[in-house]
Amino acid sequence: MTKREFATYRLSTQEHPERDHIAYWRELHQRQIVRAELEALSDAPFRADVTLRTLPGLNLLSGMAGSLRNSRNRSLITDGNTDFGLMWIRSGDAIQIGRGKDVKVNAGNGLLRWWAEPYMSITPKLSHWTSVTIPYAALAALVPNVNDAVMRVIPASHALSLLTGYVDLLMDSQGLATPELNRSAVSHVYDLAALVIGASRDAAAVAEGRGVRAARLHAVKADIARYLDRHDLSVGTVAARQGVRVRYVQRLFETEGMTFSQFVLSQRLLRAHRLLTDRRYDTWKVSAVAFAVGFADLSYFNRAFRKLHGQTPSDVREMARRMRQG
Numbered sequence: 001m002t003k004r005e006f007a008t009y010r011l012s013t014q015e016h017p018e019r020d021h022i023a024y025w026r027e028l029h030q031r032q033i034v035r036a037e038l039e040a041l042s043d044a045p046f047r048a049d050v051t052l053r054t055l056p057g058l059n060l061l062s063g064m065a066g067s068l069r070n071s072r073n074r075s076l077i078t079d080g081n082t083d084f085g086l087m088w089i090r091s092g093d094a095i096q097i098g099r100g101k102d103v104k105v106n107a108g109n110g111l112l113r114w115w116a117e118p119y120m121s122i123t124p125k126l127s128h129w130t131s132v133t134i135p136y137a138a139l140a141a142l143v144p145n146v147n148d149a150v151m152r153v154i155p156a157s158h159a160l161s162l163l164t165g166y167v168d169l170l171m172d173s174q175g176l177a178t179p180e181l182n183r184s185a186v187s188h189v190y191d192l193a194a195l196v197i198g199a200s201r202d203a204a205a206v207a208e209g210r211g212v213r214a215a216r217l218h219a220v221k222a223d224i225a226r227y228l229d230r231h232d233l234s235v236g237t238v239a240a241r242q243g244v245r246v247r248y249v250q251r252l253f254e255t256e257g258m259t260f261s262q263f264v265l266s267q268r269l270l271r272a273h274r275l276l277t278d279r280r281y282d283t284w285k286v287s288a289v290a291f292a293v294g295f296a297d298l299s300y301f302n303r304a305f306r307k308l309h310g311q312t313p314s315d316v317r318e319m320a321r322r323m324r325q326g
Contacts, residue, residue: 008171011063012049021046025068033061034085034115034133035076041067041124053171058186059133062171066092066126073118082116082136084146086193088160092127096120099151110154112197114147130167132189142194142203149197158243162215163192169218188214216244217252221263228267231296235260268293269308272301276313277320286313 011028013021025048026038032052040046050063088110096103096111098119105111113119116136140146154160170185191211194203223241227233238260239246253260271293275281281289290301290313305313 007054009052009054010050011052013047014049018045018047021048025065029070033059034072034081034083035079036070036072037076039069041069041122047126051171055170055182055186057135057138058189060130060167060170060189061133062130062167064126064128066123069120069122071118071120072115077116077118082114083133084136084139084150085113085115085131085133086154086196087111087113087129087131088154088164090128090130090164092123092125092129094127094129095122095124096151097122101151103151103153105153108156110160110196111151112146112149112154114150117150119151130164132163132167132193134190134193138190139194139197142190142199142207143197144200146197154196157196159192159195159212162212162219163189163196165219165222166192166211166215185214187211213252213255216242216248217256220249220252224264224267228264228271229292229294231294233264233294264294265304266308268295269305272305272313273309273316276317279324282317282321286317289313 009032011025011032013024016024022038022040025046029036029038046065046067048063048065048068050061050065053060087105089105089107091107093104093106096105096113096119098113098117103111113121114136115133143149166185166188170189188211191199191203191207192215194200195207195212199207220238220242223238224233227237235246235249239249242249250260253263256263272289272295275284275289275292276286284292286302287298290298295301302312305316309316311319
């Protein structure tokens with residue numbers, strides 16, 4: 001398998017006999033991630049299931065692996081790969097060895113590694129982790145003395161939380177529809193990674209208006225989706241949960257040419273449309289659908305629905321039923 005830009009790969013040992021797991025993973029790791037020696041630990045069976053997303057100047061990797069030791073020794077670093085690997089543990093833990101020290105990375109924390117120097121990573125049990133691989137020049141331009149940050153535990157932070165949420169979005173192949181958006185996303189990840197590690201003042205200022213804004217907008221939209229059924233959903237409640245000011249949230253939506261209220265209304269109406277066309281909710285009254293997506297006023301729901309979709313809720317449901325019947 002040759003890596004392509006704007007591609008997503010599933011890398012899993014699940015469909016292979018257990019005796020072949022380590023050989024299969026070693027081959028994939030060498031070709032898709034970074035050249036390294038891999039060895040299964042003897043106290044538990046090795047397995048891995050991860051997703052790799054490739055973008056121009058950026059690799060994203062997220063998934064689970066355990067009972068594994070991988071190392072990049074002096075003979076392997078002659079391949080000329082000087083990228084940085086920023087990884088963080090989401091559950092479980094891992095031991096990282098390099099620069100003459102052993103570092104344990106627990107859930108919620110991260111670590112920066114440099115492929116140009118030897119290291120060893122030991123994952124004693126099944127752990128969930130995410131990593132981003134960034135070219136040396138890109139990260140060095142944003143983080144002063146970036147080499148000094150290698151092999152230092154990165155504690156949980158708001159910046160790391162934003163990076164996690166944004167990478168999760170990108171791992172979804174449907175998250176970004178065009179190459180142009182993907183290229184913008186690469187810059188956003190660079191910004192967020194630099195903030196996590198320790199960006200310069202100028203880079204932090206740029207990141208705040210670019211990568212951080214994009215990640216926070218995604219986080220706000222995810223918050224809205226999570227609480228869309230709540231009648232008390234408001235810009236104030238969302239801002240409070242996100243730890244930002246109300247005006248900041250309003251400005252995020254202004255950059256997309258809409259208001260917070262317009263976005264919430266559109267999402268509620270789209271969710272209502274999905275419920276009305278789903279056979280599993282055929283027995284629900286229209287009023288129940290309206291209430292389930294956060295509307296308290298049925299008349300307002302009917303007017304807004306017809307304005308957006310050009311049909312009444314009942315008409316949409318009836319058309320969906322006829323289409324299912326052929």
